[in-house]
Amino acid sequence: MRLDPIQRAIDEDLVRVLYAQDPIAFFTHWFSIAVLVAIYWPAVPSPPLFVACFGFYAAANCGSLALWICNRRYPRLASPRGWIVLHAVRGMLLYSAPGLAIWFAFQSPQADLPLLHTVMLVTLAGGVFMSNGFDLLNFSTAIPFLLFPSIVMHFGTHTFDRTILAIVLAFFFCAINVYAMSYRKLFRQVVQARVDQQYLAESLAEQKHVAEEASLAKTRFFAAASHDLRQPLHAIGLLAASLNDTAATPVQHAKTAEHIVYNVEALNQLFNQVLDLARLESGVTQVIRLHFRLAELFERVGSQYRPQAAAKGLALRIAPTAMIVHDDPVLLERVLSNLLSNAVRYTEEGAIWLGVRRAGQAWGGYIEVRDSGIGIPAGEHEQIFEEFYQVANPQRDARQGHGLGLPTVKRLVELLGGELQLRSAPGRGSVFRFPVQAGEAGGIVASLNETAAGGPSTQGRRVLCIDDEPSILEGLASLLARWGCSVRGARDEAAALAVLAQGFVPDAVLCDYQLANHRTGAQALSAVRNALARAGHEGVVTLLITGDMASAELTALALQGIPVLHKPVTPARLRRTLEMLWQQAELDRGRAAAPVSGQRSAPMSGPVTDPALPPASALREANADDEV
Known part of the structure; x- marks a missing residue:
């Protein structure tokens, strides 16, 4: 060379x-x-x-x-x-x-x-x-x-x-x-x-320049993040102090509490956006491609933003499509949600359009989000993809967002193997588009609009929880018990194997990543799976839960398609993940049994039909806003 x-x-x-x-x-x-x-x-x-x-x-x-x-x-x-x-x-x-x-x-x-x-x-x-x-x-x-x-x-x-x-x-x-x-x-x-x-x-010299640029970018990032994090914290502190005012009326107390809730929600939203970017940068975000109807995804995101658009007098138009795509529906929904959120935020009148253009492309097409908003000057087309950069928001009004949506969208589109394109001019609105691959109707295994509640129930399920923190074990046991599960807790790998030796056969194993004695959850899950396999129990659902973002082993697990949830994990997210994993396990068992019974098995194409891979919506923190 x-x-x-x-x-x-x-x-x-x-x-x-x-x-x-x-x-x-x-x-x-x-x-x-x-x-x-x-x-x-x-x-x-x-x-x-x-x-x-x-x-x-x-x-x-x-x-x-x-x-x-x-x-x-x-x-x-x-x-x-x-x-x-x-x-x-x-x-x-x-x-x-x-x-x-x-x-x-x-x-x-x-x-x-x-x-x-x-x-x-x-x-x-x-x-x-x-x-x-x-x-x-x-x-x-x-x-x-x-x-x-x-x-x-x-x-x-x-x-x-x-x-x-x-x-x-x-x-x-x-x-x-x-x-x-x-x-x-x-x-x-x-x-x-x-x-x-x-x-x-x-x-x-080049590395020094890159290091200096990275240092400046980090400084700018922390300066902006510090400002946006301090603002709601400062407001919460002042509002909380005002609750001690004995002269305040109940109405004033209620108003103050409402403002505190609003600032807590803003703080939580910013924190989640920063975590999303951290997960994308660390490489632990998994891409699981499924065959699904694009119209179902459009309807999901459309129903979420139609009320917001209607409140501003905007028309949210979704072009009908019969296209089937082969992509990650969860990450794709995250992309569209961010783009539609921005379109609603920066459009004061007119309409927002969401659709797909095939343009005669046999390989797929381009999803486009158009708006009639304020538009973006040509000189800022690159800057808007920088963290915390916002068009027409020099006062950094948190109600207009924090400038993390488009950087997240760009990284997600690149993670999916595409390139985010932008056409925009001041006063003429904006058009964002990115490619999607065509899928096959025979590869569809479920509708995106089927609720998690329609999947396998948690009632009567046996769950083994492995965590070296007693308070977390207690919290998991209490939560799962309320869902009707039979729960056994273990502090480490040896205790988990002892539970199995007593005859407890779990339907799912939840394990923290960092365990005591320098052991990892991946090692514990491997030992548990081996013990269950020797006893004739295979196909047990396993799930890792971690607060680590940049572990090389976690990156390897993500590439292998092993389910990983990142803390903090909400109860809704945990339940949805477990139900989707159980649903996938039952589909896998059904496909394995179909040839034996003489029935014709469903066509298999891509990762969705690989029994080793769980469904996309069960694997990422990208579904942080999903509720069951």
Whole structure:
């Protein structure tokens, strides 16, 4: 993945190093031309060829200088690799002239000229090694043209001393190539180390920036949360103090109590919204997809917000649809509830529209919520998805919400695998839309509008409760007993197994997550299930209850579809969860028995028909507002 950036960095460094030495090479080659001409001048063999050869040498040297000037003045004229190739062509032309000029030494009557010329070539080869050895292309296009003609000419004389010299030159050629390979490897390592340091510095700078942004966001979040939490607490404190006023009339006391209840409800709503965001951020919110009729979900959320819309004189229109979707109905209901709540809050006249647009998409369609409200300026389209940010509420009036609805909606839509889209302008209303997947009619197992009371009754059910807090055990036992359940309590895993050993076979096991002796509820439930399985009792409903938000094990349990409720758990939520789990368990047993009795089983598609997965509405804190 990092090969290309490193290679580019190597190329950029090669260009700088190669061209940095060209001015010195220019004067070196002029010195070489002067020395060679002086050596051959007393008896020039083949004058026309000599003039042509050394004229070409001088022209190539001047062209090398021109290329250097061009690189300095117009560095963006070519890519780094392009400049390297041009420098290699320059080297091939420049070093071929002195290399081929060895022929003149063997044509001269002076016996020592081949040796002198060879010494000059070896000197130039040393310069090539120093200046071009770290680049394979430049080195391999210069050294062969410089040394091969000399090696061939010395071997061709068939004399002992020249043959030895040719062998030495060949060995020198091989050695200089080996050293050049090491030179290139070292150069690459140096550049790679520099690039690694640069990446590390950039990464640290980026992480520092992210940390600073997160710190600022956390500061803004806590500042806004502190303000919105302090407001109702301050009001409650003042109102509670006023109850001690003996001069106040019963009517005033009743009014004060009403205000206290209102502020407590506002505080509870804000607290639940913050917990919702915390659960989404921690990754413990589970997605359980079911096949269901979208019209039923529309009717559920519509019936909830029609009275509020009517109180403001708004029309809440829900487009009829026969579409069946495959999605999480609980999380989807949470999304629509937040969007409709915002639409009602920020619309003073006109209408609100909820519907789905297929737009010819075979895979599904888009759910849209439209309103004719105040609209959102284009510059605030990103900001509205930040926690506690609100349009047109600089006074932070709690009656207009707390600015947590849309951040929750965005995270829920992303959790469901979609993207929340927004079209809005001031005075022209807003349109929120997100995708949903089409489902299958054969995959529907129940209607969303069936009440929990219509499911299996709690009367006569046997429940085993595991919790190391005596007050919680006592509270659960009292609550479940009022529902008609037979309850046994256990402080830890060993006590729970002892209850089972006494012959108590539970229909459900409720277990706290954090137990004494560094044990977890997941371990306790596993031990209980194993004990029940050995006794021939399988399919017992299990439920974890925890106040933990960020445990890695909880995240793993959520991915496995194991039911988890997060504290605080209301009695209505607990009862609804248990009844839905029992309902799912009975459906699973019915499907397992259907093939045996010769009946045709219902079509199974997706997680809804997997016996290991409980129903969606039994698994999340997202149903915090559901009442039985």
